[in-house]
Amino acid sequence: MVTATLFFHSNIRFLRERRKFSQEDISEVLDLSRNKLQALESGKTKNPSVQDLIKFSEYFKVSVDTLLKVDLSTLGELKLKELQAGNDVYMTGSQIRILAITVDKENLENTEYVPVKAKAGYQAGYNDPQYLAALPRFSLPNLPKQGTFRMFPTVGDSMLPIPEGSDIIAEYVQDWKNLKPETPCIVILKGNQDFVFKMVTVQNNGRLLLKSLNSLYQPFEVNSEDVLEVWKYYKHQTDTLPEPETDLQQIKNLLVAFHSEVKKK
Incomplete structure (x- = not known):
C-alpha cells in the first residue's frame, strides 16, 4: 500500500519561521489557540479541519493542495517568492508545475548533475526531492543568480559541432511559450524516450519541433503532453579538442568572407 506524504504541518511551521513570526503572532492573526497551533505544527493533529486549511492557505497565499503535497522547504527562496506572487499551479489552474530542487545550508539552490547512469531514473524521479538529493551537486562561477540550472550529459552526434559526450549546463524553462524559435534545449521526454x-x-498547435544541428538528422515533432521538462542551453563543457580546419573548410570560410564583402559593396 502506497501512502501519500503530507507536508501540511512542516509547511505551516516553515512559512511562519520564514517570516520570523512567533506562534503567538500567527495564533492571534488566524484566531487559533496557541495549543491548537502547536498541535498543527507538530503533526499531532493528523486531520486538520477544512476551515484551518483555508485559513493558512489564504494567509500565506499558498493553495491547500500545495500546503499538503509540496515540501516547501525544498523550493528555495526564488521559487517561494514566485509561488506566493501568484504562480502556484494549483491556484492558477496552470499545467506548469513547481520544480523540485535541492538547496544548500544557506538555502541557495544547488546545481545538480544527471550522469548517464542516472538518466533512466530521472524520468521517474525528476520531481522527487529525495531522488534529486542523491544526485551529484556542484557550483559553477558566474552562473546567473536568477534561474535554476542543471547539468545533463549528451550522447550521440546529432548536435555536432558540439562534441558527443559534452556536458550541457542548462536553465529550467517554466513556460515553453516564451522560447524563441530554434532555441537549443535539453528536452526530457516521457516513458521510454530519452x-x-x-x-x-514551439509551434502554434502546441507541438514542439525538435531540430538537430547535424543536418544528417531529420527534424521531428513531439506532443507537449509527452514532454516532462525543458532546459534552455546556457553553456557546455567538453574534454574534446576541436579538430583543425580541413582545406575544404578553409575554402568555404574564404568564400563566405568574400560573399560578405561583395554584399557590402
Whole structure:
C-alpha cells in the first residue's frame, strides 16, 4: 500500500519561521489557540479541519493542495517568492508545475548533475526531492543568480559541432511559450524516450519541433503532453579538442568572407 506524504504541518511551521513570526503572532492573526497551533505544527493533529486549511492557505497565499503535497522547504527562496506572487499551479489552474530542487545550508539552490547512469531514473524521479538529493551537486562561477540550472550529459552526434559526450549546463524553462524559435534545449521526454538535445521551436498547435544541428538528422515533432521538462542551453563543457580546419573548410570560410564583402559593396 502506497501512502501519500503530507507536508501540511512542516509547511505551516516553515512559512511562519520564514517570516520570523512567533506562534503567538500567527495564533492571534488566524484566531487559533496557541495549543491548537502547536498541535498543527507538530503533526499531532493528523486531520486538520477544512476551515484551518483555508485559513493558512489564504494567509500565506499558498493553495491547500500545495500546503499538503509540496515540501516547501525544498523550493528555495526564488521559487517561494514566485509561488506566493501568484504562480502556484494549483491556484492558477496552470499545467506548469513547481520544480523540485535541492538547496544548500544557506538555502541557495544547488546545481545538480544527471550522469548517464542516472538518466533512466530521472524520468521517474525528476520531481522527487529525495531522488534529486542523491544526485551529484556542484557550483559553477558566474552562473546567473536568477534561474535554476542543471547539468545533463549528451550522447550521440546529432548536435555536432558540439562534441558527443559534452556536458550541457542548462536553465529550467517554466513556460515553453516564451522560447524563441530554434532555441537549443535539453528536452526530457516521457516513458521510454530519452533526453534529447535539440533546437526547439514551439509551434502554434502546441507541438514542439525538435531540430538537430547535424543536418544528417531529420527534424521531428513531439506532443507537449509527452514532454516532462525543458532546459534552455546556457553553456557546455567538453574534454574534446576541436579538430583543425580541413582545406575544404578553409575554402568555404574564404568564400563566405568574400560573399560578405561583395554584399557590402
